[in-house]
Amino acid sequence: MRQYDLDEIIDRKGTFCSKWEFMPGDDPSALPLWVADMDFACADPIIEALHARIDRKIFGYTVYNNPAYKEAVTGWFRRRHGWEVKADDVFFSPGVVPAICYLIQALSQVGDGIVIQRPVYYPFTNSIVGNGRKVVNNPLRYENGRYTMDYADLDKKLADPGVKGMILCSPHNPVGRVWSLDELKKVVEIAKKYDKWIISDEIHFDLVRKGIEHTPLLKACPEYRDRIVVCTAPSKTFNLAGMQLSNIVIENPEYQKKWLHVIGDQNSVGFANPFGITAMIAAYNESEDWLDQVNAYIDGNIAMCREFVAEHLPRATMVDCEGTYLVWLDLRAYCADKEELEEMMLRRAKVALDEGYMFGEEGIGFERINVACPRSIVRQCLERMAQVLEGK
Ligand SMILES: Cc1ncc(COP(=O)(O)O)c(C=O)c1O
Known part of the structure; x- marks a missing residue:
């Protein structure tokens, strides 16, 4: 080692x-x-792979949708998180925040409400407001130095027909909670009651403290797979934020179509940065x-x-x-x-x-x-x- x-x-x-x-x-x-x-x-394997890629001397349009890329991502999910994901359910985005914006565009209309749990990563607010949607806050509870969710308030907020879904931060930035299986199941139970979608931002999923286990939401609640989208990336995990590459797991075929329409037809996002792809494969396979x-x-x-x-x-x-x-x-x-x-x-x-x-x-x-x-x-x-x- x-x-x-x-x-x-x-x-x-x-x-x-x-x-x-x-x-x-x-x-x-x-x-x-x-x-x-x-x-x-x-x-080191990332640095070495990037050097080797530079030596190929040409940096043109590069396709993420290839078996080596998909296997690196799904292999990581399986090995590190015990989470089985089909290659076809993994979609590229140049970042998790852009992905959240695309998902907001795909899954809601201007004027709709979207729940977030403050204090929370502030680009959630910008993405909602910048796309003409409304922030509906379900504040976390803070007692004795620990944060928990307020389920009664979440129930009230998701019951509103004007609210279409929620953005969950899991693990939570900035309060540092890694939600337990029980907590995740409670959130899904409430979302299910009102048929609301959940975008689960799991960008910090590999950064957990000793003895703590993170569960991807789709793994925790597979029965609600049609209403869950999980956002992941190698960027926080392997210090590759500037490479602008993230992997979005979408299992519902309808949501997949909507996603492809928004990123392809509406925003012309398709090609990934060749260095991002090279770095990610070396990260997930060798680091x-x-x-x-x-x-x-x-x-x-x-x-x-x-x-x-x-x-x-x-x-x-x-x-x-x-x-x-x-x-x-x-x-x-x-x-x-x-x-x-x-x-x-x-x-x-x-x-x-x-x-x-x-x-x-x-x-x-x-x-x-x-x-x-x-x-x-x-x-x-x-x-x-x-x-x-x-x-x-
Ligand atoms: C919860 C969360 N989501 C997303 C991001 C940023 O993602 P990206 O750089 O892929 O847009 C961060 C960065 O701090 C974050 O903490």
């Missing part, structure tokens, strides 16, 4: 890197732990050991955060992180004003984080910290925060 040095600091400046060069606050002295990509080098090491390293970063918070930020609550590499920190005991907290982080502590309010008003007073980076950087970030919040 190859050993990766995840403590290595890699200079990303000069690569048009969003995280390090285009950060909120535009202050080069700030430490960026915001946008969700990793500061770790990619797995599992890298992912295991990365997940273990992130476990260590999260444990370090927990110890640091207990010792140096005693009034903060760190929400349990079961999945993703995002720490969701409740700082309301220090500052409950969103502008003031943002100013404290960006201008005084000089850390560029995702501000909690961006995920909905339920997130005011929280900060989201991306810990998929060398431990020394996470440590520096926390020290800068403690200096401002506790004067340490």
Whole structure:
């Protein structure tokens, strides 16, 4: 097994890197732990496969719909998630957020309502509103540092005939929940009662903490397969976000037709980036050991955060992180004003984080910290925060 040095600091400046060069606050002295990509080098098989592909010298239109691509995806689902998916049910999209937009266009009409569970990944809101649909919020419950779903409210929201479906974030960004089988079944039970579809965004499905198991929604509830679409990608898992490639699992033939109409006829999306395809195949077929090491390293970063918070930020609550590499920190005991907290982080502590309010008003007073980076950087970030919040 190859050993990766995840403590290595890699200079990303000069690569048009969003995280390090285009950060909120535009202050080069700030430490960026915001946008969700990793500061770790990619797995060796990915780098080697890309070098070999570059040596072929021509980068023309490239077809994703081929057996090697499909086998890499379905093989990953089977090995890693015990999830059997037919090759014909896997559809390419240049990203999960674009896929969510296409699905909204395919499965609803202008003016329809779509349920989301805030505080949640803010592009859900943009995709719904930008396509002329309405956000219907089913806020998560937050009690004793843990988030759960409010099923009674979900029932009320999905009962509305103007609401067509919901976007589930599973695992949930930013609150870090990996929904249990029981929780997933309850959601499906309610959706089924009113015949509503569920788009399950599972982009973080491979990033789960030790001892925690993620279940793809189609695996959890195969009896509701006609109303479920699952969005997956190698991008978060293998740090390939810039490759713009994701895999959408659609089993209902009617939904497949609608999808093909929206992406093909309406938006002319068809060809994938040749580097994305090459990288994904090398990732899924040859890079599992890298992912295991990365997940273990992130476990260590999260444990370090927990110890640091207990010792140096005693009034903060760190929400349990079961999945993703995002720490969701409740700082309301220090500052409950969103502008003031943002100013404290960006201008005084000089850390560029995702501000909690961006995920909905339920997130005011929280900060989201991306810990998929060398431990020394996470440590520096926390020290800068403690200096401002506790004067340490
Ligand atoms: C829940 C969730 N969905 C989608 C995305 C982005 O997906 P893509 O870059 O494939 O559009 C992210 C990135 O942070 C995410 O956290």
